[in-house]
Amino acid sequence: MKKNRLFFKELRFRQLRALVELSRQKTFSGMAAVLRLSVVSAWRQVRSLEEEFGVQLVVADGQQVALTEDGRTLVEMAQPLVESFVSLRSVFADRNSKTPRKLTVAAPAGVLSDALPEPVTRYRRKFPHVELRLMDRPSRAAISAVLAGEAEIAIAGLSKNDQLSPVLSARPLTRYPIHLLCPTDHVLATVKRITVKRIAQYPLILSSEDTSDRAQVDLTFAQAGVLEQLNVAISATRLPLITGYVALGFGVALLAPGMAKPPKARRGRTTIIWRDVSNLFGHEDLVLLQRKGRFELPHVKAFRELVEAAYRDGAPALREKIPSAAEK
Numbered sequence: 001m002k003k004n005r006l007f008f009k010e011l012r013f014r015q016l017r018a019l020v021e022l023s024r025q026k027t028f029s030g031m032a033a034v035l036r037l038s039v040v041s042a043w044r045q046v047r048s049l050e051e052e053f054g055v056q057l058v059v060a061d062g063q064q065v066a067l068t069e070d071g072r073t074l075v076e077m078a079q080p081l082v083e084s085f086v087s088l089r090s091v092f093a094d095r096n097s098k099t100p101r102k103l104t105v106a107a108p109a110g111v112l113s114d115a116l117p118e119p120v121t122r123y124r125r126k127f128p129h130v131e132l133r134l135m136d137r138p139s140r141a142a143i144s145a146v147l148a149g150e151a152e153i154a155i156a157g158l159s160k161n162d163q164l165s166p167v168l169s170a171r172p173l174t175r176y177p178i179h180l181l182c183p184t185d186h187v188l189a190t191v192k193r194i195t196v197k198r199i200a201q202y203p204l205i206l207s208s209e210d211t212s213d214r215a216q217v218d219l220t221f222a223q224a225g226v227l228e229q230l231n232v233a234i235s236a237t238r239l240p241l242i243t244g245y246v247a248l249g250f251g252v253a254l255l256a257p258g259m260a261k262p263p264k265a266r267r268g269r270t271t272i273i274w275r276d277v278s279n280l281f282g283h284e285d286l287v288l289l290q291r292k293g294r295f296e297l298p299h300v301k302a303f304r305e306l307v308e309a310a311y312r313d314g315a316p317a318l319r320e321k322i323p324s325a326a327e328k
Helices: 001-011 013-025 026-033 039-053 070-093 109-114 117-126 139-147 212-223 238-245 298-312
Strands: 060-061 064-067 102-107 131-136 154-159 167-179 179-183 204-207 232-236 250-256 272-276 282-291
Touching: 001 238, 001 282, 013 026, 013 039, 013 070, 026 039, 039 070, 039 117, 060 250, 064 070, 102 139, 102 298, 109 131, 117 298, 139 154, 139 167, 154 167, 154 298, 167 298, 179 298, 204 212, 204 238, 212 250, 212 282, 232 238, 238 250, 238 272, 282 298
Parallel strands: 102 131, 102 154, 204 232, 204 250
Antiparallel strands: 060 064, 154 282, 167 282, 179 250, 179 272
8 A cells, every 4th residue: 555655646647747748849848838847847747757657758859859659658548637637627617607608719711701600600599608709710720729728629621641739639520622713714724634733834822821721732732843833923811812813814723612612604704713623632621629638518519519510511512521531
């Protein structure tokens, strides 16, 4: 019994939390800043774990710190416990109605304007006392907001090569094929065979660099060896801005439009045409993101389920299902 009492005395929650946070920040100074510790104290928290378990958990390379295999194993085991413990106070307060209920959702402008109005309206009717806050953020900034604790939910696009932080869970919502937008009288509007290198010859209007569809487009151009040759005339996040300049002949655009079936060009009008080029540039997957391991408060769960239902039932005609891991 003496040994067990000694174990629990020395193996404290703050030490496990320090290791988990170190796995995210990659430096002792970064971990210390998040946990409001001195760097020396932060270092001692991890070293005490190493002494307790009798293994090396981290390897330092200058300022950067990497986990050993034992360190990764311990983080994987401890992370759900840490997340649950961190959220315990807010869960208890929520159950006892001692704090105002709040919910912050981060998502790109297109999602906020097209897909969320209906679920938001339903949510506000059902939970009128919840302080709901919506943050207009490009996909990568939306993900960062959840990681930083600024939002409980993020709705974000992921490109093929994006790697999510292991602390996040992702629920698939829909998939957007990458499209080429060009004026109806442009050569690319009617040419039968389009190639990546041929598109690269023209001025381009692309999404901003912090969006996932831009990452997918840049990756494809890089694989074709033409990324450094591109003439990017405009980088933008707003679809009306992009389509407006395409119609003016300022360039051709490549983006995931946020709709399953973009509008087609109409005869007799100066407008643009949409061409599905996902065979060349792939897709953008839209997902709902939350922190793993934390208790999901009832008012947060309700919002998530409304959003999932909206996409499942065809919110803004988005009905293309993301393939399962077995189908990919």
